[in-house]
Each structure stands twice: as C-alpha cells, then as structure tokens.
Amino acid sequence: MSDVSIRVEHISKRYSLGEREPYKSLRDVMARAASAPLGWLRRKNGASFNHVPADFWALDDVSFEIRQGEAVGIIGRNGAGKSTLLKILSRITKPTRGRAELHGRVGSLLEVGTGFHPELTGRENVFLNGAILGMKRQEIERKFDEIVAFAEIEKFLDTPVKRYSSGMYVRLAFAVAAHLEPEILLVDEVLAVGDAEFQKKCLGKMGEVAKEGRTVLFVSHSMAAIERLCDVSILLDTGKIRCLGPSAQVVQIYLQGGQQTTLVWERTSTATEDAYLQKVYVSDEQGDALNYLTTATDVTIVINLCIKRPMSTLRLSFGLLDRAGQQIFGSTPGDCGEMSPTEAGEYRAMVHLPSEILMPGYYGIRVTLWLPNGGVLDSVDGMQFLVHEGVSLATSTPGGRVGLIAIRCDWDVIKTSKKIQV
C-alpha cells in the first residue's frame, strides 16, 4: 500500500496577466498591426515593446509525493495556488515547467454539477454528468439506483432540473460525483454551497472514499473539514509549498500565520469569472476604512464587486468566521428584503453588523458570490482581524463572557408571586 500515487516534480505555472483580458478580437489585432506595422520586427530585434504583460507565477517549483490511500489536504489563502494545482493535476491546464505522474484513474470534482443542462431531466443529467466526469455508460447504469437514492429525488427523476429547488439540484449533482470510483479523487471547495445537513452528508461520503483506500486531494478553507478528513496537509503560500506534514500541525501553522490583522482585501490577480469581488474591507458606519477596532466599534463590511454580464440567480453572501475559520453565522441581502445584485455593473454592498456582537479576539470574514446551481464564482476567506477590548456588551460581564459572539437578547423577568410556595 505504500506505492506512490501522485508524484509532483518542480511544477510551475505562469500566467501572463495580459492574456487574461476578456478576449482578443480580430479588430484589435488588425488595428495594432496597422498602427505599428513594424512592431513585430522591433520585437524580434529584442527592443522593448510598449505593452509587456506582467507575468505571474501561480505555482512556483512545487514538488511532493503522495502514497496510495492517503487523504491530503491543501490549504492556503486565496491566490496561493491551490486551484491551479488541482487544475494541473486534473489536466485541465498544463504546467509551464515541471512534471507530474498520477498512478490510477483520476476523477476530479472542481465544481458540483459540471455540465448539468437545465432542460434535461434528472435521469438524463445523471448520464450526461456521469459521462463528463469520466464514467462509462455501464458503470452509470449499474450505480444509477444508488445515485438516485443518495440524492433523494426519486419522485422528480423525470422532471427537467430547471424545476428543481437549488437543494435538490446540488444533491443530485453531488450524488453523481460521489459515485465516481477513481483511484485518485481531486476535490476543490465544492462543499461551500448547500445547507449544513448536506455538507455533513458530503463530508461523510468523502470520509468513506478515503477509507476505501483511494487517494484524495482535498482543497478547503474549512480547517475543521481538513483536520477530520486528511491525515496529511500541504500549506501553499504564493505558489510555493510552505510546509507539508500532519494536518493538525499544518493547520496550526496556517492559523498562526493568519494572525496578522487583515482589514482590507483587494484583488491582485485578474478575475476569471464574469462576476467577481474587487475589494472587501472593514469600515465604520460611514464606510471609512478602519485600521483598528474594538468590541465597541459599530462595524460595517464594505464589499465592492463587479458583474460583467447579467446573472439572474447570482447570490451574494457574507459570513462571520471564528479564528479557526468556522462560520459563526451567515447573512445575505435577502435577509432584510434587499436583492442580491444581478445586472451588469459595479456595486458596493455594505453589511452592517449588529452593534456590540464582537468579542475580544480574532475573527474572519467570508464573502461569497455564488450561483444556486452549484458554483462559487468568487470568494474571499483569508481576512482575519483582531478585535481589541472596548467598553461594550462583550466586556460588561465581570470576569469575562464566554462564547463566540455576544448577543443582546430580550429578557422578560417578572415577579409571579410575592410568596414562595413550598
């Protein structure tokens, strides 16, 4: 059982930022050629060209080995190279340098419900999605009943999935993926969507997969999930491996590394999706950025986002995280009757936290742009900040208050009788 399953040697991936422009049009190319007819000559001579796209190394000389049957977690901040690594190992994109070897069938699950077609029925989508994930037709037929039972959608098998609730949709999509039987399973943060019960079910299924002796590579922002599923973890930092070892230790290092206060996050890489976050920061009520906050501060989270084309089902959500990255609560604009933005344009959303709910200590923020039918378009997770002690509800109890947050509840205390009845 100690055979090598995945061997990665000096893998590097370069993106040139210029390449990430929406797309080239022939007109641009022709216009450039017309306005600078000698441009290509000059470039060939090695002279500097006006517009040299900056290079960006998403992965920089990454090497590691995973044995068969190991479940390995990959953690790191946004932009650390986690998704790029999975994309290279699942052959969606090629490395710029280096090489890798995978022993066994590879199944990759970078998104729940890839290729689902809304017009097709649940039954048809099981076959379509199964084939896309690399299953043979007989294999899907054999597991069909199991998949349907896992998804709990027996009654709606012949209904087009466009009529499914988002919960049903995600359950069906995950059920197909969960029944893949490759020796190597590459999983990106697919559990970020869906309700808590569903997430629990998925985690359980993934745990089973790992116990069956298959190799699992699992990217997640949830440290709890990583520690539960993975024996070993890899911490990536700006494209390099910062450490590799038992999950508990690596998670510890990641969390300690995260204990500088980050109150502002700004996009540094070019967006790949049609809706993306540009900037997220912690501010006061007026929207002015803060660089210091206490439990008494009225905190507002400002989210700048951009939508390039209308997306009628786009959802924006915000979550407050504890120091381990576990979500304390989540919130969406819909909670107070506001709509999530769907039209093209730039937006600023402001989340006003209820007064005095923060305790002294570290908190994190998660902002997610997602589509109910399975996809996270963009998310910010890595913001962690320290809340200092101030005069507030949280510090009002002598000897300190216990809990993740402080909530001022309505109490009714009334005297029901003057006499004590024994």
Place this chain on the structure above:
Amino acid sequence: MNLNNPTLNGSIEGQVAPSLPVTHIRPPSPWPSLRIGEVWEYRDLLFILAWRDIKVRYKQTTLGAAWAVLQPILTMVVFSLLFGGIAHLPSEGIPYPIFTFTALLPWQLFAYAMTESGNSLVANQQLITKVYFPRLVIPLGGVLAGLVDFTIAFLVLLGMMLIYGVPLSWNILALPAFIFLAVLIALTVGIWLSALNVEYRDVRYTIPFLTQFWMFATPIAYSSSLIPENLRWLYSLNPMVGVVEGFRWAVLGRQGFSLPFFLLSIGVMLVLFAGGVAYFRKMENGFADNV
C-alpha cells in the same frame, strides 16, 4: 489514461488493482501530436454530448424535429419559385424541386455541422474549465448532431421522389461516402473555426456570413454545368462542389460527376483537415486559460 482497462471497474475497494494506468503531466510540447486514439477512448462522452445537443434542441423548440424537415423544404420552395420558376435555371431534365432538394440535404448537414462545431468550444466553456477530456470531442459532437436532422430530411426526399416519379439509381450505394465527406469537410472547417473562436470572438459573427457565401459558391440552386469549362478546376477547389455533385449522381443517377475534380477536392480537404487538427492540438493547451 486508459479508461477501458476492465480490471479497474469496481475492483478498487480494499485492494489495489495490479497495474494502474499512469498519467503523465508535462509542459506543452512545441510539436503537436494528433492523438486521435485518445478521442476514441472518450467515445461515450462524444455520443452523449451529441445526444444532449439534439435532445435540448428538440425540447426547446415547439416544432421539435419538424424543423429538420421544414428548413430544407422551405428553402426548396423559395429556390423553386425564384430560380426554377422565374429565372428558369436549367435542372438537367429533373424536376427542379427534386434537383435542388437533393443538393440542399448535404448542404444543410454541412452548414449545421460547421456552425455547431465552430461555436462549440465557446458554448461549452463551462466544461472546458472544469473537466479534462480530449477537447476534440467537443467539435466532433457538434458535427454528429447534424446527422439526425439529415436522416429525417432524407426520408422526405425519398417521399418526394416517389411523388414526382423520379426513379432511384443503384449509385445510391455510394451515398455514405459522400455523407462522410460532407461531415469531414464540416469538421475540418469547424475545428479551425472553434479554435480560432477561443482566441478571436469575432469568428462567431463571420460564421453565418461564411455559410451564405459558401452556399452560392456551391451548385445548389443551379447546375454546375453553368460554370465555364476553363474555370471548372478553380470551382472544384470548393470541396462541397464534389459532395453536391456526388449526391446528385448517387441519388438521381445524373451524369456529369467528374472523378478527377472530386479527387482534387478530397485532396484539398485532407490537407486542411490534418492542418486543422494540428492547429487545434497546439491551441488546446491554452483553451482552459483563454476561453
């Protein structure tokens, strides 16, 4: 990766299969290889994508499969009125509607297949950025979907020939070869267009224009005998000329199909096809990053 290895199906739990297929990941090589065999391994996916395209199209339209018949019939009616009735173009002794319909069948197969495959990569960008499979499967699937429409419309042609009393010819046994050629041409152009479309989105707007222009350069509404003899070789560089002539020859037993010109267009096609696949293979490394 070999997906066909039977020892791997279901024998994974607990023990490790004796010999695991090994996937090698390396930087893109400057020399493209065609790797057609890999496409064959993914034939299940190919067929299911083609099936999806057909199914979705018929589900989304009220008339469904009737469109496969209506499109060529309406075009035939218009051509018959304009070119047969008003302009009195010669149709070599065959009733004009049959004459033009026989040519419209391979043409619409070709035009549909070319358009679908030309737009296919961009239309399936969701798949390309999230799953691996040989990218050639996508334009191939687009081409296959056109064959279903063609089959339906072909039955209509047989019915029309019965009504007009036009006899079938034994040449019809050669028909599959011409169908294959029409698909190959569509695929060749489609592969080029789909790969270019990822890089330059203008391409999608040129496709309708290209289709229209190409149709008038093909003897559909008229007979190729109208082309001056000394220009025939140039005209025959358009490979669809060979297909359409071949169709009339195979179905109607009409003379005038010229083998040398036909071989010329096949030759042109094969060169373009090999070039298209090589270009596609070279570009596909960047599809996920650029689409």
